Amino acid sequence: MSPEEQKQQFSFAFVRAVASVAGIAVTQPSIDDDSIDLTLSMRGGPGPIISPRLEAQVKCTARRDVPAVDFGFSLKIKNYDDLRQPHVATPRVLFVVLVPDDVPNWVSIAPSEMLVRYTGFWVSLRGNPDSGNATSKTITISVAQQLTPNALTQLMNAIAAGNPP
Amino acid sequence: MRATIRDPVTLRSIGPIELLSYLRARGWQEAARTNLAALWQVASTNGSQLEVVVPLDQSLADYHRRIFEALEALELHERRSQLQILADLEATGCDVVRARLFVGEGNALPSLEDGRLLHEHARNLILAAACAHVEPRRAFAKRKPERAMLYLRQARFGYPERGSYTLKVVSPVPPKLAATHELFPDSIEEQEPFERGVIRTLASALESMRAATIEVAATNNIAPMIDAVNYGVSANLCEAIAGLFDVSVGDSLDLTFGWESGRGAPAGVVSAISIPSEARPILDECARILKESETVTECRVVGLVQKLEHLAGGAGKATIFGSADGEPRTVVVQLAPQEHQAAIAAYEQRREISVTGELKKTGKSWELVHPRDLVLVEA
Numbered sequence: 375m376s377p378e379e380q381k382q383q384f385s386f387a388f389v390r391a392v393a394s395v396a397g398i399a400v401t402q403p404s405i406d407d408d409s410i411d412l413t414l415s416m417r418g419g420p421g422p423i424i425s426p427r428l429e430a431q432v433k434c435t436a437r438r439d440v441p442a443v444d445f446g447f448s449l450k451i452k453n454y455d456d457l458r459q460p461h462v463a464t465p466r467v468l469f470v471v472l473v474p475d476d477v478p479n480w481v482s483i484a485p486s487e488m489l490v491r492y493t494g495f496w497v498s499l500r501g502n503p504d505s506g507n508a509t510s511k512t513i514t515i516s517v518a519q520q521l522t523p524n525a526l527t528q529l530m531n532a533i534a535a536g537n538p539p
Numbered sequence: 540m541r542a543t544i545r546d547p548v549t550l551r552s553i554g555p556i557e558l559l560s561y562l563r564a565r566g567w568q569e570a571a572r573t574n575l576a577a578l579w580q581v582a583s584t585n586g587s588q589l590e591v592v593v594p595l596d597q598s599l600a601d602y603h604r605r606i607f608e609a610l611e612a613l614e615l616h617e618r619r620s621q622l623q624i625l626a627d628l629e630a631t632g633c634d635v636v637r638a639r640l641f642v643g644e645g646n647a648l649p650s651l652e653d654g655r656l657l658h659e660h661a662r663n664l665i666l667a668a669a670c671a672h673v674e675p676r677r678a679f680a681k682r683k684p685e686r687a688m689l690y691l692r693q694a695r696f697g698y699p700e701r702g703s704y705t706l707k708v709v710s711p712v713p714p715k716l717a718a719t720h721e722l723f724p725d726s727i728e729e730q731e732p733f734e735r736g737v738i739r740t741l742a743s744a745l746e747s748m749r750a751a752t753i754e755v756a757a758t759n760n761i762a763p764m765i766d767a768v769n770y771g772v773s774a775n776l777c778e779a780i781a782g783l784f785d786v787s788v789g790d791s792l793d794l795t796f797g798w799e800s801g802r803g804a805p806a807g808v809v810s811a812i813s814i815p816s817e818a819r820p821i822l823d824e825c826a827r828i829l830k831e832s833e834t835v836t837e838c839r840v841v842g843l844v845q846k847l848e849h850l851a852g853g854a855g856k857a858t859i860f861g862s863a864d865g866e867p868r869t870v871v872v873q874l875a876p877q878e879h880q881a882a883i884a885a886y887e888q889r890r891e892i893s894v895t896g897e898l899k900k901t902g903k904s905w906e907l908v909h910p911r912d913l914v915l916v917e918a
Contacts, residue, residue, distance in 0.1 A: 405545050405607045408600070424571045425578055425590055429601070459600035463576040463592060466601075536573065 377477070381434035384480055385471035386412065388494055389432055389521070396523035398530060403429075409456035410466065416530045426533035427464045430496075431457060434471045440492045446512045454511040458502035465538035467498045467529070470515055494521035496529070498539035544610060544621050550603035553628055555595050558609060560714065561631045562591065564800035565617075575599065581616065589616050629697060629709065634738040635797035636665075636708040641789030649704060653786045658696065660782035661706050665694055667775035668741035672733070677765070677833035678774035680898075681865040690737055710738050712799040731805075739805045742796050744771030746809045748780070752818040755825065764825045765832075774829035777822040784819045791815045831900045838863055838898035840870050840907055841916065844886040847879075855879035861891065863898055863905065872896065872907040881913055891916040 393400045393414055401413045414428040431453060447470055457466050471494040473480050482489040495515045505511040529539055567581040577593045591612045594605040610621045642649040669687035670679040697707030713732045747770035754763035783792055792814045798804040842861015849855050853876030860869050874882055885892045893914050896907040
């Protein structure tokens with residue numbers, strides 16, 4: 375398995391782990407032509423949309439540490455353009471999962487616990503302007519938008535209420 | 540074969556109305572709706588609730604993804620291939636006529652020339668039914684009723700189906716809407732849409748024609764076929780079926796009808812008709828007799844005056860050789876004095892004349908009665 379495949383598999387597992395705690399189902403769509411890696415869905419919700427759904431592209435990047443402040447992330451222009459589409463039936467977000475440079479440090483397993491390093495963040499690019507760039511676009515990831523079970527639940531509840539991210 | 544449809548163009552070709560009609564016809568129910576999408580649900584066989592998101596705007600960036608998911612859900616629920624579901628979606632909101640043809644050994648495909656002829660005869664078959672639905676006649680002249688011609692722009696050829704070569708005509712039908720008593724206390728009379736009337740006429744005409752060919756063969760008398768004119772049979776219909784037999788080498792021509800689910804099958808109409816190939820010569824002869832026994836209204840005759848005969852009071856009789864209703868014919872026409880003078884001038888100047896009237900067969904010759912609008916054609 376290539377390092378990139380390892381990162382993808384790990385990041386997908388990270389999202390699934392967080393979503394499962396939140397009671398949100400995760401599926402991998404079998405059509406992949408516009409930057410969507412995972413579909414998240416939930417039964418019931420507080421708003422008029424009774425089965426909220428969210429589509430996500432998942433990126434994984436290795437770093438020496440977790441940034442304490444908002445940081446830049448370079449996204450291929452096709453991914454940027456696909457994710458900034460405002461006119462979609464199912465809202466789209468980007469998940470960025472950070473891992474240590476050293477692969478064995480991604481997880482630590484003790485008799486009573488498993489520690490996963492580092493963490494993930496989410497960002498919505500919906501309605502962002504055309505960058506005019508040819509190959510990539512650097513976007514800002516807010517450290518306030520950490521990918522936690524609670525954050526995912528809030529995202530799904532907002533979608534259910536008709537307020538997509 | 541389990542095929543998954545991933546082509547965005549194909550997926551985007553399925554409209555929201557097609558999908559909604561399909562789901563409604565199969566017991567799904569709308570559970571929620573926004574201005575972009577609707578959620579439809581159905582109880583699956585194991586008791587769980589299945590969901591489909593129906594995108595309501597084809598310009599949505601993820602429209603094809605939602606249709607892809609809907610097809611996946613339908614495949615799972617119905618245990619049918621996506622190709623079958625796609626074929627039915629294409630026919631949602633439509634009556635469908637299928638003509639099963641045999642164009643060669645095995646799964647042979649028609650040559651380009653045969654394909655052209657098949658489509659031409661199929662078009663003429665539908666046009667004959669549309670004309671008969673406007674008004675039953677033994678034959679329809681080259682100039683067809685406007686409503687029938689308009690209908691030809693609405694009906695579509697469907698994608699041919701594999702196996703034996705099946706030619707498919709898809710005829711969109713307006714949905715049957717429920718009108719509650721609160722909205723319309725005086726109740727609006729239900730009316731058959733023209734589109735549905737055409738396909739119903741086609742089915743009844745073909746069944747009547749099939750039965751009449753047996754009677755004609757048994758009695759050597761055209762009368763049963765003339766009786767069938769009331770059910771939509773015409774020379775044009777007979778010629779179209781005979782034309783399909785020119786290309787299809789099977790023992791029979793099998794036609795089936797699928798009816799738009801909201802309206803269901805019309806009463807008293809057979810939905811599967813098989814016409815044996817032995818009927819071909821009978822159809823040819825019936826077409827000829829029906830055509831020659833029908834008066835062609837508003838028929839324009841254009842040609843050279845070959846013979847003139849003077850009658851009392853300055854009137855006259857002209858024999859014109861040229862084209863009548865698109866067919867080469869020799870036509871006799873009786874003219875008033877003024878028109879007779881024009882015909883004499885045309886004869887002397889060797890110029891063609893154009894005259895309109897009702898064309899009918901009298902004995903062995905063709906006669907144009909009630910002539911009008913006689914003019915010399917510009918050289």
